[in-house]
Amino acid sequence: MATGMAAETQMGPPTTTAVPLGTGLEAGSLQVFGLAPPGAGSPSLELGACPHSQRVYMALEERGLPFVITGIDEQSMPSWLTEINKNAEIPALRDGDEYVFGADDILSHVNDRYPEQSSAFLVPEAQLQQIETITSALVETFMKWMESKSKDSPVRTEYEDAVVELNKHLEKNGPYLCGTSPTDADFKVAPLLHHARVTLLNVMDFELPKKYAAVHKYIALMEGRASFQKYNQPDELIVSSWQRKFGMQAQTA
Incomplete structure (x- = not known):
């Protein structure tokens, strides 16, 4: 499998336009x-x-x-x-x-x-269900914790349990979700994991424990990729977007 884009590749800013493209364009535009x-x-x-x-x-x-x-x-x-x-x-x-x-x-x-x-x-067919289960658990427990608006919510343990499952998967299959190179599964999980990690650190005082070494390695690999960095947004924008979604203030008791 190809390794995809090298992490050290330098990229310019995203190409944006406020004007919808014209009609009658060929596929590929x-x-x-x-x-x-x-x-x-x-x-x-x-x-x-x-x-x-x-x-x-x-x-x-x-x-x-x-x-x-x-x-x-x-x-x-x-x-x-x-x-x-x-x-x-x-x-x-x-x-x-x-x-x-x-x-x-x-x-x-x-x-x-x-x-x-x-x-x-492409994600190998044999790994699709397991990765989807892990991803769903991470997202659902993150959302439940934010909905609770409490740093001490018992959902904290549920979220960490989901991280444990991700760590186990990466230990067995890593360093990426499907092996030695990134796939579409990583392009889905890495932004979601980043949003959860940044938001929980700033809102719930939850820092991902260092004992989850495979997860930390995964984060470093994915967030080091030029494609991630090019389209990532500042932490304060990420945090405020989730606080706004759940009707939370800058600090949660």
Whole structure:
């Protein structure tokens, strides 16, 4: 399997446009509609803190597929987007004149439409269910803990149990989720894990224990990749986005 993009590769800033691409474009003219910060308006040149949008950016970047990004403020969804899909989900992808909504469906479309560029990043069928179970546990326990608004919530133990399972998986299969090189599973998990780690540290005073060495190695590898760094957002934007989602203040008792 190919190793994908080298972590030390230097990249410029994301290519953004506030103007929707013209009509009648051929397939391969890729435009990603990613989450913009609240109040930025739509369309926007600003990128918000969204792990699902970052997943799509990383997957396309690692495949070497050129694309532009247009920020969409969910508080002011543009009518030209909701007319295409009244329940338009962000992120969305425009490939020529075809629109795809939601990160999962976007990745399925990319894998089908661009098989040569995608082959190195496909998740082995035998590992799909296990990785999905681990990912779901991490996300669900993080959300439950944030919903509790309590640093001492018993969900803290549930979240750490989910981290234990991730650590066990990486010890056996790592250093990446599926072996020695990153796949689409990593482009999904790494932004989610980063958002949870940064938010829980700042809101719940929870620092990932050093004993989970495989997880820490994984974080260093994924967050060291140029594709991650190019589309990552500052910690304060990540934290504020989750505080806003759960109606929390800057500090939680």
